[in-house]
Amino acid sequence: MSTAPAAPARPLAGRTVLIKCGGSVLDEGDAGRTFAEDVAELADAGTRVVVVHGGGPQIDTHLERLGIQPVFRHGLRVTTPPTMEVVRMVLSGQVQRRLVGLLNRERRLAVGLTGEDARTFTAADRQVFHGGQRVDLGLVGDIVDVDDRLLRTLLDAGLVPVVSSIARSADGSGVRNVNADLAAAALAAALRADTLLLLTDVAGLYPGQPDRGEVLDRLTAAEADALLPRLTGGMIPKVQACSQAVRAGVATARIADGRIPHAVREHLLTGRRTGTTVSP
Numbered sequence: 001m002s003t004a005p006a007a008p009a010r011p012l013a014g015r016t017v018l019i020k021c022g023g024s025v026l027d028e029g030d031a032g033r034t035f036a037e038d039v040a041e042l043a044d045a046g047t048r049v050v051v052v053h054g055g056g057p058q059i060d061t062h063l064e065r066l067g068i069q070p071v072f073r074h075g076l077r078v079t080t081p082p083t084m085e086v087v088r089m090v091l092s093g094q095v096q097r098r099l100v101g102l103l104n105r106e107r108r109l110a111v112g113l114t115g116e117d118a119r120t121f122t123a124a125d126r127q128v129f130h131g132g133q134r135v136d137l138g139l140v141g142d143i144v145d146v147d148d149r150l151l152r153t154l155l156d157a158g159l160v161p162v163v164s165s166i167a168r169s170a171d172g173s174g175v176r177n178v179n180a181d182l183a184a185a186a187l188a189a190a191l192r193a194d195t196l197l198l199l200t201d202v203a204g205l206y207p208g209q210p211d212r213g214e215v216l217d218r219l220t221a222a223e224a225d226a227l228l229p230r231l232t233g234g235m236i237p238k239v240q241a242c243s244q245a246v247r248a249g250v251a252t253a254r255i256a257d258g259r260i261p262h263a264v265r266e267h268l269l270t271g272r273r274t275g276t277t278v279s280p
């Protein structure tokens with residue numbers, strides 16, 4: 001007697017998912033290859049998939065080679081004009097090319113672009129205040145407008161857009177460096193995605209960080225916002241991104257371990273739930 005395969009949690013065809021792949025995940029063993037296989041499987045099932053990628057560790061490596069010390073404040077890179085050149089080069093010239101290459105290995109599937117292309121992302125200067133003082137982050141931007149027409153054209157053609165988190169500046173003067181989690185959230189909201197999946201190099205949100213014994217399973221957007229002042233480093237933009245996405249209408253946002261082979265299949269095809277889920 002044959003057994004029917006387990007039914008996925010939601011119908012796959014017509015669903016839109018936004019997957020953010022952290023730079024920390026891409027160099028992890030087989031994770032890049034299985035990521036590409038899973039994305040192809042989702043696309044074959046009729047799911048509209050958009051990938052936003054990071055590349056923080058890869059940018060750090062390149063900056064250090066050039067003798068520039070990476071500096072972060074509140075989880076965001078302080079971006080001087082020379083650093084911006086490196087960010088743009090590493091994200092769109094190195095990390096994105098690698099992902100697009102992996103995705104196109106078996107068949108015609110992926111198209112790489114940055115938020116500059118077809119004015120997909122427009123960003124205003126990011127304002128961060130700490131203790132009443134403005135923190136100068138340089139050329140860091142917050143997305144204020146998403147023009148999703150190019151992405152929808154690609155999705156309608158059955159292709160997978162792979163997007164770098166670089167934006168055109170709102171005043172038209174140049175480009176801005178946008179955190180990739182926040183870019184993914186803005187895009188998920190614009191595309192009215194069903195799910196935002198943030199794949200990273202930890203099992204989820206550790207409420208007792210630096211103690212990593214327990215992962216927070218689930219929280220609401222209001223609980224996520226209340227937690228923000230206690231968070232540090234890369235978890236700040238991730239939790240902000242989840243909160244912003246679900247408040248904007250995305251049904252579920254999840255922070256999950258992307259180092260595990262076939263993490264995308266586990267989360268979006270089998271309906272298994274690990275990591276930290278944020279709901280409205």
Ligand SMILES: Nc1ncnc2c1ncn2[C@@H]1O[C@H](COP(=O)(O)OP(=O)(O)O)[C@@H](O)[C@H]1O
Binds near residue numbers: 199235
């Ligand atoms: N409370 C927390 N729970 C989990 N990870 C945390 C927490 N606080 C800080 N982090 C750090 O956040 C990192 C993930 O963010 P980041 O380095 O920006 O990854 P990515 O490249 O995937 O975006 C983890 O490697 C971890 O060191």
Ligand SMILES: CC(=O)N[C@@H](CCC(=O)OP(=O)(O)O)C(=O)O
Binds near residue numbers: 054181
């Ligand atoms: C403003 C800002 O911090 N931008 C990020 C963009 C890349 C990114 O977010 O990469 P991960 O997802 O791998 O962390 C940076 O320069 O590192």
